[in-house]
Amino acid sequence: MTQVRTRFAPSPTGFMHLGGLRTALYCYLFTKKNKGKFILRIEDTDQDRYVEGAVEVIYDTLKGCGILWDEGPDIGGPVAPYVQSERKDTYLPYAKELIRKGHAYYCFCTKDELQERREAAEKRGETWKYDKHCLHLSQDEINAKLDSGMPYVVRQNTPTEGESDFDDLVYGHISAPNETLDDMVLIKADGMPTYNFANVIDDHLMGITHVIRGMEYLSSTPKYNLLYKALDWPVPEYIHLPTVMRDSKNKLSKRDGDAYYSDFIKKGYLTEALINYLALVGWNPGDEREFFTMDELIEAFSVEGLSKSPAIFDISKLTWFNAEYIRRLPPEKYLKMATPWFNEALSGLEIDYHRLAELMQGRTEVFNRIPEMISFLKERPEFDTALYENKKQKSSLESAGPALNLSKNLLLAVDNWTEENIHQALIGGIKEAGLKNGTVLWPLRIALSGLLSTPGGAIEIAYLLGREETMKRLDSAIRELP
Numbered sequence: 465m466t467q468v469r470t471r472f473a474p475s476p477t478g479f480m481h482l483g484g485l486r487t488a489l490y491c492y493l494f495t496k497k498n499k500g501k502f503i504l505r506i507e508d509t510d511q512d513r514y515v516e517g518a519v520e521v522i523y524d525t526l527k528g529c530g531i532l533w534d535e536g537p538d539i540g541g542p543v544a545p546y547v548q549s550e551r552k553d554t555y556l557p558y559a560k561e562l563i564r565k566g567h568a569y570y571c572f573c574t575k576d577e578l579q580e581r582r583e584a585a586e587k588r589g590e591t592w593k594y595d596k597h598c599l600h601l602s603q604d605e606i607n608a609k610l611d612s613g614m615p616y617v618v619r620q621n622t623p624t625e626g627e628s629d630f631d632d633l634v635y636g637h638i639s640a641p642n643e644t645l646d647d648m649v650l651i652k653a654d655g656m657p658t659y660n661f662a663n664v665i666d667d668h669l670m671g672i673t674h675v676i677r678g679m680e681y682l683s684s685t686p687k688y689n690l691l692y693k694a695l696d697w698p699v700p701e702y703i704h705l706p707t708v709m710r711d712s713k714n715k716l717s718k719r720d721g722d723a724y725y726s727d728f729i730k731k732g733y734l735t736e737a738l739i740n741y742l743a744l745v746g747w748n749p750g751d752e753r754e755f756f757t758m759d760e761l762i763e764a765f766s767v768e769g770l771s772k773s774p775a776i777f778d779i780s781k782l783t784w785f786n787a788e789y790i791r792r793l794p795p796e797k798y799l800k801m802a803t804p805w806f807n808e809a810l811s812g813l814e815i816d817y818h819r820l821a822e823l824m825q826g827r828t829e830v831f832n833r834i835p836e837m838i839s840f841l842k843e844r845p846e847f848d849t850a851l852y853e854n855k856k857q858k859s860s861l862e863s864a865g866p867a868l869n870l871s872k873n874l875l876l877a878v879d880n881w882t883e884e885n886i887h888q889a890l891i892g893g894i895k896e897a898g899l900k901n902g903t904v905l906w907p908l909r910i911a912l913s914g915l916l917s918t919p920g921g922a923i924e925i926a927y928l929l930g931r932e933e934t935m936k937r938l939d940s941a942i943r944e945l946p
């Protein structure tokens with residue numbers, strides 16, 4: 465059996481779209497599962513869209529995600545170069561071969577001429593496709609135009625009768641009447657190939673056995689297959705993937721900040737969680753498992769598990785995965801990753817980050833939610849004294865006053881401000897006073913934090929705040945009592 469060879473072929477736009485990343489992931493999983501070679505090819509023939517540093521974004525994202533290529537621009541390989549702009553002389557000879565064989569032709573129509581004919585067609589209520597105007601030029605006319613240096617493009621000459629069909633491994637049998645296929649441009653006026661041409665030439669020359677890409681290319685694939693056939697090349701297998709959507713109607717969008725890999729990393733999603741979840745957006749392992757390492761994904765991956773219905777990227781499900789991955793981080797790693805977010809909320813304060821990290825790790829769903837959860841340590845928010853009321857904790861507005869005064873006295877007696885000592889002083893004193901823990905600790909936590917829900921309880925918060933700040937907050941809470 466021939467060795468499986470696949471490629472991920474991003475255009476360097478400066479961002480990695482989640483849909484693109486998922487394509488790369490499935491390509492990688494499929495290839496590794498089949499012990500093949502995974503190739504990275506940069507598709508930069510659209511020079512107008514050149515973005516500085518964009519190729520690095522592709523490298524860094526894939527590497528960061530553990531999607532590693534066997535051949536590519538930076539590491540070379542047997543069919544180098546792997547950047548299309550460096551292959552620009554490759555394509556024209558094939559276009560000329562197609563012209564010789566009658567499967568392509570020179571087109572000299574100007575933009576204005578095309579525009580005019582398009583408008584006329586639309587007026588007649590027809591959908592415009594190129595009208596094969598230049599197909600009918602005589603060889604002498606063509607030569608004269610070429611000799612005079614007239615700009616030209618090369619177009620595919622699609623048949624006007626019959627059908628083109630193929631079998632996609634996800635979408636099944638696809639067939640298109642040839643008359644609906646337009647004579648797409650293969651070589652542009654600047655001499656560069658279009659994506660439509662370059663993908664065919666490069667996939668063949670690079671020995672690609674399986675083309676794995678987004679389904680937006682499904683409808684053009686019959687045209688690509690006509691090119692393979694015209695060049696007497698075998699047609700690869702196709703695996704088209706459904707679009708990654710936010711919901712059944714909307715795509716992920718740049719504006720909503722949910723389209724790019726970097727959007728999620730900036731917010732504090734973990735790459736491992738994102739990859740794990742992304743793998744499941746459009747693919748089903750066939751069992752109940754949800755958590756996968758990359759090796760487990762490779763092991764479990766199969767084309768049969770791919771779905772052709774739109775793939776919904778559910779951010780709340782991703783967040784659930786993320787929280788779980790954060791919970792499983794080694795504590796030192798969590799502390800390291802959380803520190804910048806702690807700093808954002810607490811800059812200038814002396815707070816035991818170690819202890820804070822212990823309290824926060826199990827509650828962090830996404831790192832960017834940390835500052836909001838801990839900003840009360842910097843400044844106690846205003847709160848309503850009704851918060852003291854809590855039946856279950858046996859706390860009421862009336863019991864809060866004595867409870868806070870008791871807390872104050874007990875805490876004043878703490879010599880060395882450790883969590884252990886605070887614990888002993890409070891719990892011991894509450895017992896001695898014959899009260900329930902909740903009656904004292906509930907109002908104390910409210911007084912110190914101003915919040916109904918906090919990471920850690922009264923004791924932990926008192927410890928984190930330090931003696932001085934704790935006393936200050938207690939005093940003002942006592943003053944604020946009705």
Ligand code: GLU
Nearest residue numbers: 473474475507663676677
């Ligand atoms: N350069 C194309 C894109 O970024 C690749 C499509 C393909 O994989 O053939 O969408």
